[in-house]
Amino acid sequence: GAVVSQHPSWVICKSGTSVKIECRSLDFQATTMFWYRQFPKQSLMLMATSNEGSKATYEQGVEKDKFLINHASLTLSTLTVTSAHPEDSSFYICSASRTVSSYNSPLHFGNGTRLTVT
């Protein structure tokens, strides 16, 4: 089946530093990838839609300059949390769909990245 790989699985960083999270589709090309944030025991909160070769579409309330998204190839999207602060600590998960029509097809999720900012 489709596999989405996310790296790193967990990261601890100091306040003020930046952290890059990678999301790769291993056996299919993903024109669109999605980035979510999840607080403990909460639902998935869509942060942005990553589009290959173009700018990401951010959800309302998500700071574009804070959460930089790059989707340079059909198999790789990256999320960079810039100038991280403790309140950015969370579980970040990416997902991708096999088909171009991402909104009608099942999503395959990465394993997630647990970010802790000290």
Next chain:
Amino acid sequence: GQQVMQIPQYQHVQEGEDFTTYCNSSTTLSNIQWYKQRPGGHPVFLIQLVKSGEVKKQKRLTFQFGEAKKNSSLHITATQTTDVGTYFCAGPGDDKIIFGKGTRLHILP
């Protein structure tokens, strides 16, 4: 905007009891998807329903899509400890998939 509501938020059941989670959309859906997230894990796709009134089974799990394609349910028969986790329904919005808040299932031994 479009909403996908899911109830209950939490459910504790004795092992062996049945469990049901319900999903309601504010708009008609072309399809509905169900995902399971184990504690500490990531969401995993379970099934997609497309047809009005559709019923699909996966072993002890039964999924239904309402006639009006605005609601859905997931029923687990005779729960086991491996069923622990959060079950999310999701439906297509204008430009994204919209997830319900999920139902967290806890199994009491």
